[in-house]
Each structure stands twice: as C-alpha cells, then as structure tokens.
Amino acid sequence: MKQGNDSRNDNPATIALGQAARQVEQRLLKLLPRAVDLEQRVIDAMEYSLMAGGKRIRPFLVMETAAIFGVGADSALMVAAAVECAHTYSLIHDDLPCMDDDDMRRGQPTVHKKFDEATAVLAGDGLLTLAFEILSDERSHMDARVRCELISFMARALGVNGMVGGQMFDLLAENQTLDKIRITRFQRMKTWALIIFSGEAGAILGKAEVRRRHAIKGYAHDIGLAFQIIDDLLDQEGVSAKIGKTTGKDAAAGKATLISLVGADQARTKAEMLINQALQHLEVFGDKAENLRNLAKFIINRAY
Amino acid sequence: MKQGNDSRNDNPATIALGQAARQVEQRLLKLLPRAVDLEQRVIDAMEYSLMAGGKRIRPFLVMETAAIFGVGADSALMVAAAVECAHTYSLIHDDLPCMDDDDMRRGQPTVHKKFDEATAVLAGDGLLTLAFEILSDERSHMDARVRCELISFMARALGVNGMVGGQMFDLLAENQTLDKIRITRFQRMKTWALIIFSGEAGAILGKAEVRRRHAIKGYAHDIGLAFQIIDDLLDQEGVSAKIGKTTGKDAAAGKATLISLVGADQARTKAEMLINQALQHLEVFGDKAENLRNLAKFIINRAY
Numbered sequence: 001m002k003q004g005n006d007s008r009n010d011n012p013a014t015i016a017l018g019q020a021a022r023q024v025e026q027r028l029l030k031l032l033p034r035a036v037d038l039e040q041r042v043i044d045a046m047e048y049s050l051m052a053g054g055k056r057i058r059p060f061l062v063m064e065t066a067a068i069f070g071v072g073a074d075s076a077l078m079v080a081a082a083v084e085c086a087h088t089y090s091l092i093h094d095d096l097p098c099m100d101d102d103d104m105r106r107g108q109p110t111v112h113k114k115f116d117e118a119t120a121v122l123a124g125d126g127l128l129t130l131a132f133e134i135l136s137d138e139r140s141h142m143d144a145r146v147r148c149e150l151i152s153f154m155a156r157a158l159g160v161n162g163m164v165g166g167q168m169f170d171l172l173a174e175n176q177t178l179d180k181i182r183i184t185r186f187q188r189m190k191t192w193a194l195i196i197f198s199g200e201a202g203a204i205l206g207k208a209e210v211r212r213r214h215a216i217k218g219y220a221h222d223i224g225l226a227f228q229i230i231d232d233l234l235d236q237e238g239v240s241a242k243i244g245k246t247t248g249k250d251a252a253a254g255k256a257t258l259i260s261l262v263g264a265d266q267a268r269t270k271a272e273m274l275i276n277q278a279l280q281h282l283e284v285f286g287d288k289a290e291n292l293r294n295l296a297k298f299i300i301n302r303a304y
Numbered sequence: 305m306k307q308g309n310d311s312r313n314d315n316p317a318t319i320a321l322g323q324a325a326r327q328v329e330q331r332l333l334k335l336l337p338r339a340v341d342l343e344q345r346v347i348d349a350m351e352y353s354l355m356a357g358g359k360r361i362r363p364f365l366v367m368e369t370a371a372i373f374g375v376g377a378d379s380a381l382m383v384a385a386a387v388e389c390a391h392t393y394s395l396i397h398d399d400l401p402c403m404d405d406d407d408m409r410r411g412q413p414t415v416h417k418k419f420d421e422a423t424a425v426l427a428g429d430g431l432l433t434l435a436f437e438i439l440s441d442e443r444s445h446m447d448a449r450v451r452c453e454l455i456s457f458m459a460r461a462l463g464v465n466g467m468v469g470g471q472m473f474d475l476l477a478e479n480q481t482l483d484k485i486r487i488t489r490f491q492r493m494k495t496w497a498l499i500i501f502s503g504e505a506g507a508i509l510g511k512a513e514v515r516r517r518h519a520i521k522g523y524a525h526d527i528g529l530a531f532q533i534i535d536d537l538l539d540q541e542g543v544s545a546k547i548g549k550t551t552g553k554d555a556a557a558g559k560a561t562l563i564s565l566v567g568a569d570q571a572r573t574k575a576e577m578l579i580n581q582a583l584q585h586l587e588v589f590g591d592k593a594e595n596l597r598n599l600a601k602f603i604i605n606r607a608y
Contacts, residue, residue, distance in 0.1 A: 155437035
C-alpha cells in the first residue's frame, strides 16, 4: 500500500493514516459494483484509480471525527468510503486532457492514459454516483435524516458552489491577476470544501451539538488551508518526490497561488498560524483528538 | 419553448407534455445555483443545456405518476427537476468528443461546441451533483426515508449497473456481434433505467403499495423500450427532422440495435406489443392514468 512518497512512515500520524487507509481500501473494494459484460472496463478503471494510493486524509478525517462523537466504526467507514469515491472522481476528471492534462498521478499513469478518455469520464461519473449511493445506504446511518444531511452537505461541497465551481474558476483564472480574497475563495471551493465536509461528517453522524460541530469544522478548515499552502510550497520548490506529481506546473501555467502573492516565507508563517489555530479547536475534545493533533503536526512538518 | 421538432402539437399528449415541460423548466431555473465570480460560466453551461428543449418525458412521468398516487405537485416538481438534471448531465457527457462526438443536439450546438470541453465535463458533473442535492432537500419529500429511497434508486439507475455501464458497453460494442439479450440488457442500462426510475419515483413519493408500484414500473419499462425501438427506427429511416439530431449514426458506427437484428417490421410489431402491454398495466388506475395512456399512444404514433 502506498503512503504517497513521504518517507516519514514511522511517526504517529502516518501510522494512524496507514491503518485508516487499509480499512477504507478494503471497504471500497467491497462496495465496488460487479459487472457481467463489457461494462467491466469502467469498474476496472474505478478500481484502478481508487487503489492508486494517496494519504487518504479525507477518509481519515471522517473516521477520526466519527470516533470522537461515538459513532460506530462501520458507519464511519461507509461515509469515509463515499468521501474517497468523491475525491477520486474529482482527481480523474481534473486530470483529463481538456482540464489540467496530467499524464501521471502518484507515480502512475492517470486513468485516461491507462485506459482512455471516455473510460476516464465514465469512471469519474460512476464514482460520483457511487458516493451518493453509499451515503443513501442504511449502513451509513440508521437514521434517514442523518443520511439526507450527509448527502445534502456533500452535494454542496462538490457542486458549483464547491468543487465543480472551484475547478471552473481555476481553469479560467490562468494568467489573471487575483487578490488574496479571490484566491482563498476559489481554493476553498476547489479543495477545502470536501475536506471540511470530511471533518463535519463525523459530527453529523454523531448528531453533535452545535459548538462541538463548529470546533471540528474549524479544525478541518484550518488544516485544509494549511495543507493547500504547503502543497503549493512544495510544488514551487519542485520537491516532486515529496508530493508524487509533476511540480512547477502552477507557476508554468501562470496560476496564482497564495505564495505567488505573498512569497514563500509569509505563506509558511500563515500555515504555521493555521495549524496552531487548528490545535486550539481540538482542545475541547481532550485525549480523544490525539490522532487529529498528530495529523495537524504532520501537515506542517511536510514543509520542512 | 421547444417541443423537439415534432409537429403533432395539438394532440392531448403533446399538450400535457408541454404543460409539464413549462413547469419543470421554471423550477429548474429556480434551482440553479448562483455564482459571484468566474465560475458563473459552468452555471451558464448548465442552464444552456437544461433549457435546450426536449420533450421532457422523464419529468412528465414523475409528475403524472406522482399525481396518480396523490403526491403534492411541489414535491413532484422537485423530483422531476432532479431527474431532468440527471438526464441532461448524461446528454452532455455522451456528446463529448471522446464519447459519441456529437456537435448538434435538438438543432443547437452541443455544450462542448457552444462552450468548450472542460466546461462541458464540469457542467455535467455539476448537474449530476445538483440532482442528488435536490433529492436530499426537504421540499422533495418531508419524510427523509422517502428521500433516501429516491436517492438510492436514482443512483442505481445512473451508476455502473445503469446508465454509466450502459454507455461504457455502447462505446465498446461498436462492430461487435450482439444477440438480442445483450442488446436489450445494455439498452436497459443506458436508457430505460432512468425512465423506469422516473415512473417509479411517483410511486416512491406516494408510498404506493407493492402491486401498484409494480404496475407503474411495468408501464415505464414498456414505454421506455418502445420509445428506444422507435427512436432507432426513425434514426435508421433518416427522419432527422422528427428526432432533431444527426441520423444514420448508429448504422454508420456499426452499432447493433434491435432493428439491425430483427428488421424494421418486426421491431415495429414489438413496439406495438409493448405499448399494448403498457396500456394494460394502467388499467388498475382508471381515469387517473389518462395522460399516461395518451403518452403511450403518442410514442407509438411517432413511428408512422
């Protein structure tokens, strides 16, 4: 199983991430539909992309926040699998030639290179659909109101005021001059929206009180933004081995990031500030949030 | 407002279809999200494709079956809008250059011609996501269990054992020799699955008893298949004015249809048999099913 290309495999965060990743991968394999004829190809493409590794931060967030709110592991695992399906769909479509045109991801050919473009479009469509099917399943939560709340929030995170809109913005923003507010807004739509949902999902599953739900949402928001800043930093510094994909692409494409606006040092300081803020959000949860604390520290340590 | 290119605008079926179409179009415009920045482009593409006309048979089925089971019009209209979003998403993605590569649909440029490929992929993704968001909305039904049932059934109709799998099969099946069973199976996945769901949706909304739910499902199944056969007949006969898109494409692409297998006459007889069967399914509903009866007759009359 892959853990990205990060070499720090012995710290508590990567151990916990690895355990969660194994669980969610097993569940994803069980949830993949079966085919009896030619359409097996699209399922193969879905499986290929789902099993291509990655740190599985989103499912980890679902499972850890669910545990904090006393949610059963099976329930959490279903929602974690749904989130990973949604995330993987977005990667497949973003990699398409008409979008970011990426040939490699996590050191392997992207879906449209390994299969073909039509299969890649359909595999993404199939995963997005499967994500909603999983959330509507009683195994995600016995209370249908909770399932509907999950579906509603995930749809908003993925839709035109979330991920789809963020990707549209990103494509159109090349070579535009953007201020900090616009950059932050579109990155929130494109990337954090699903990360925030992943954190909030545990609170929804556990019917958490508003104050605790907000704390978890704040934590997810802060680590999501910090993660993005550090990814951009690594991209700019060309540490391709660390992030497992082609580097320097954003600058080459004239894409505005926070770093191009304020410089690497200020961006790093901002990321540190966000991680400290994320840790403060966790105080109310005491020892139960230890894995989430380690994740926050792991994210900031990637920058050094 | 467009009604396809069919000239029979004075019969009861087309009048009822037209009324339903106007209602669902108004609702769709209300349900489209708003944007504040560059991402407006993807919303424009979604609106363009949603408003490009068509007979709106699927939303009509939702609204008519919902009425039979005593469901409120507002509830039905939400679900009808969701189904039309899902149908429109499938048209946009199917038209892409890497798929069926169609430049025109209903006499207008397809989304990737009018906008561009990336916007078309994202508009489809946005519409699919919006479809699920609408179904999770309380306005679709006050009972969350009903909303989850709708979401679950729609996801299955759209997923790899439904529309996505059917499209994958269709792309791979070119120049293959297919028997009747395989043709019927993949057309069921690609086209009827969503039509059957559209009929069943009214029964789910109305918590219909099993026998009546099966009757409606049988009706939707039969008119769905008849509709497909007649569409293929018109395609083969090159009556492009009637169906509003490039004709003869299936034969040119070496695609197997029921007609290429059994000939036009037998296919027409089969369609007639299906329509009679569909009418029998409606008997249990008496006068309430008058509009559905007219729709069945309208479908078979297109063939002459």
